[in-house]
Amino acid sequence: MITAIKDGLRAGLITAIIFTFLILIGFTSVAANIIGDILGNPQVLNNETRLPVGNLLIFIALVGLFTGLVTLKKGSNPPWTDVLFRGLTGGILAGLIVGTVIYIVGSFHMEGVDFRAYLPNLGASQLGYLLFYSTPIAASKTYLLYFTVFSLVGALARKTLTMLTGLRNKLKSIKSQIIDWSDKKNFHSLVGNQLFQAGLIILVGIGLYFLPLVWGSYWNYIMGTVAIYILLGLGLNIIVGFSGQLVLGYVAFFATGAYTFALLTAPEPHAVGLNLWVAVGLSTLVSILTGLLLGLPILRLRGDYLAIVTLGFGEIVRILIRSDLLTPLTNGPKGVTNVGQPIWRGHVFSDVNYMHLLMLLVLAGLFIAKRLKDSRTGRAWIAIREDQTVAQATGVDTYKYKILALLLGAAFAGLSGALFASRNQFTGPEDFALMVSVNVLCIVIIGGMGSLPGIILGAFVLKGLPELLRELADYRLLAFGALLVVMMIVRPEGLWPGQNSKKGKMATFSNSLGEDNLEEKV
Amino acid sequence: MKLPVIETQNVTMSFGGLTAVDRVDLVVPEQSISSIIGPNGAGKTTLFNCVSGFYVPIEGEINFFGKKIKGLPTHKICELGISRTYQNIRLFNKMTSLENVLVGQHPRMNSMWVESILRNKHYRQQESQALQYAYELLDFLGLSDLADIPAFNLPYGAQRRLEIARALASQPKLLLLDEPTAGMNQQETAEMTSLIRILRDERKMTVLLIEHDMRVVMDISDIITVLDHGQKIAEGKPAEIQSDQRVIEAYLGPGVDEITKKFNRKKTNNAKS
Ligand SMILES: Nc1ncnc2c1ncn2[C@@H]1O[C@H](COP(=O)(O)OP(=O)(O)OP(=O)(O)O)[C@@H](O)[C@H]1O
Numbered sequence A: 001m002i003t004a005i006k007d008g009l010r011a012g013l014i015t016a017i018i019f020t021f022l023i024l025i026g027f028t029s030v031a032a033n034i035i036g037d038i039l040g041n042p043q044v045l046n047n048e049t050r051l052p053v054g055n056l057l058i059f060i061a062l063v064g065l066f067t068g069l070v071t072l073k074k075g076s077n078p079p080w081t082d083v084l085f086r087g088l089t090g091g092i093l094a095g096l097i098v099g100t101v102i103y104i105v106g107s108f109h110m111e112g113v114d115f116r117a118y119l120p121n122l123g124a125s126q127l128g129y130l131l132f133y134s135t136p137i138a139a140s141k142t143y144l145l146y147f148t149v150f151s152l153v154g155a156l157a158r159k160t161l162t163m164l165t166g167l168r169n170k171l172k173s174i175k176s177q178i179i180d181w182s183d184k185k186n187f188h189s190l191v192g193n194q195l196f197q198a199g200l201i202i203l204v205g206i207g208l209y210f211l212p213l214v215w216g217s218y219w220n221y222i223m224g225t226v227a228i229y230i231l232l233g234l235g236l237n238i239i240v241g242f243s244g245q246l247v248l249g250y251v252a253f254f255a256t257g258a259y260t261f262a263l264l265t266a267p268e269p270h271a272v273g274l275n276l277w278v279a280v281g282l283s284t285l286v287s288i289l290t291g292l293l294l295g296l297p298i299l300r301l302r303g304d305y306l307a308i309v310t311l312g313f314g315e316i317v318r319i320l321i322r323s324d325l326l327t328p329l330t331n332g333p334k335g336v337t338n339v340g341q342p343i344w345r346g347h348v349f350s351d352v353n354y355m356h357l358l359m360l361l362v363l364a365g366l367f368i369a370k371r372l373k374d375s376r377t378g379r380a381w382i383a384i385r386e387d388q389t390v391a392q393a394t395g396v397d398t399y400k401y402k403i404l405a406l407l408l409g410a411a412f413a414g415l416s417g418a419l420f421a422s423r424n425q426f427t428g429p430e431d432f433a434l435m436v437s438v439n440v441l442c443i444v445i446i447g448g449m450g451s452l453p454g455i456i457l458g459a460f461v462l463k464g465l466p467e468l469l470r471e472l473a474d475y476r477l478l479a480f481g482a483l484l485v486v487m488m489i490v491r492p493e494g495l496w497p498g499q500n501s502k503k504g505k506m507a508t509f510s511n512s513l514g515e516d517n518l519e520e521k522v
Numbered sequence B: 001m002k003l004p005v006i007e008t009q010n011v012t013m014s015f016g017g018l019t020a021v022d023r024v025d026l027v028v029p030e031q032s033i034s035s036i037i038g039p040n041g042a043g044k045t046t047l048f049n050c051v052s053g054f055y056v057p058i059e060g061e062i063n064f065f066g067k068k069i070k071g072l073p074t075h076k077i078c079e080l081g082i083s084r085t086y087q088n089i090r091l092f093n094k095m096t097s098l099e100n101v102l103v104g105q106h107p108r109m110n111s112m113w114v115e116s117i118l119r120n121k122h123y124r125q126q127e128s129q130a131l132q133y134a135y136e137l138l139d140f141l142g143l144s145d146l147a148d149i150p151a152f153n154l155p156y157g158a159q160r161r162l163e164i165a166r167a168l169a170s171q172p173k174l175l176l177l178d179e180p181t182a183g184m185n186q187q188e189t190a191e192m193t194s195l196i197r198i199l200r201d202e203r204k205m206t207v208l209l210i211e212h213d214m215r216v217v218m219d220i221s222d223i224i225t226v227l228d229h230g231q232k233i234a235e236g237k238p239a240e241i242q243s244d245q246r247v248i249e250a251y252l253g254p255g256v257d258e259i260t261k262k263f264n265r266k267k268t269n270n271a272k273s
């Protein structure tokens, strides 16, 4: 009973803090708007200054449900009375805290205090909405009621769910027994499986071919961006995910690729007018050379040092591009316009052509990454990631393999940069802010270091979703942060191979491999 | 005369003020089991680290079949034919047993990254040979059933054996084992002992061993070298080492001599009365 109440209080406290935070940054009304969108509810009532309260109530109910859900621990299955207590304590505590916050803020608001001086998102209209356009005391009572009721519902629902999964597991085991039995009878022949796979591949191929044709240029734009980020993710994954080198300035290679392509094909400022496909090749090559330039001196560094140095490199490239010094070469902050576009069957590339090309490249990239991963080369990389010192003592020339990873990663970035510039018909220094590196790194990390399907998923979540939910775009950083925190809790080892960064410090100071003894002495 | 597998001359290694290995001469004959023993902190692991290239000794020479290897990077030394295990197990944790052994074969293979994308004949041949040899080694060390399990999830004894399998994968001429039976029970220790013998007798390998379990050391060593405070204090066959006064002192402290004498006197007194 005591643990039940404790768990409930903890869950209540956590949701209350999160919810208060969301109020302060103005996220609650955004969420309410999104809910309105999804449900097709009107955004604005006849009276222009008032927003529909129902959407906000639904959001509060959802948070309440969440409170109830987390009052039960994973895998536990407490008795019903316990569940009742958990749900109630969690909901009441969360409701009390949030209610109090609303009451205090609301009272000040009623007395005419303007919060916008401190918190830009707490304007009068926002506060009115949070108070349901009624009095502070009535509003806080509503919060308390909603949190309590829905937390209770959440807890009970979770309990019901666990019972259902228990039932499902039983069903599953029966089913697997049946499958075992049928396997023995050779119902699944190998040929059948292969046929099935081939059919699936063809179907997916046809789907991928026709999708860009039917879903329109808006979707082609969004999905094209996602595809470019998948390519970037695949490249950085070779460096960070496979070989375990935390390179933070990855955007530098993207930028060199884009600028090389733009300068070789745009009429301004140089009017080189190179063949487009040659230009693509050259852009990739220049990015590879940049990688070599960067890699040779710094890949002897380990862990934190490598991260910091490469972080600087990404910024240096951007600053150089827009500097007065290089303006004659790069067109400075204005960027390069009218970047060349390939011709296909007598027509300039359309959005559909770009999408098809990008899809092909993504497939090729996946293919290459997969084959590399399962080879002698990939094994050497992963060994370096797991324990660089031991990998080298096992016969892997770690320096060579780290440089190889960097060059291949740079090639991916250079290629995507060229396509990016060509598709947008423009490239400017601000396309290559630090955020691009962070974005790509997040894709790799959230996907789970070194996992290829994870990258695709990560690119969709981090680049696709924000584009689709425009209103969320301002909260992208928040989402990053939240995702990273969740990742740290759920898959800490996926975040960053800890041994590397810890050992790195020793190694850089003591000449060669001096950190070995630190570990040896256990 | 046949060249020794390893010959160290005057090897010295120090950390700051501490001389961990002090002018050590060591000769390891071919197809032998040589052991290094000594109290904790005697410098045994440091000597291993010098031989395998982790440290560059500040003085002295190390020859491998007559070839100078001091200062070579560790992967070059591995390519020449020296493999090692670690006192505290250091496997590639997230890789499976099989993959660990495959990485071990890295220096014996030469397929390039482009080939792995194209999967040409050379690449496929090498991969399938590597796979076959990896399974052979896993079988040899009794790890066949654990081939697809990540190293991290293996039981302790299996991890020790997997380290040996990985070291053997490069087909070394010399195997350095740093306390291979540490933390093992009696049966596992016995298995490990016979395994090391098999390596010498059937695989014609040379084994250099650091070991704390005296029964194991005395049982299988051809030559034993004793280190204390970084210095070599004795060397010889097991029987010679067992009766060496300096060795006993190093292990039990200098007082032991007097205690034994007193003890003996008492015994004789008792016998008299
Ligand atoms: N990298 C290092 N930096 C500083 N001191 C070190 C380093 N490596 C070893 N030492 C010191 O050198 C001495 C010898 O250490 P070493 O690990 O070689 O002993 P050992 O004989 O292997 O002992 P054990 O039986 O405990 O494994 C110890 O005093 C140790 O603290």
Ligand SMILES: [Mg+2]
Binding pocket: B044, B045, B046, B087
């Ligand atoms: Mg040691």
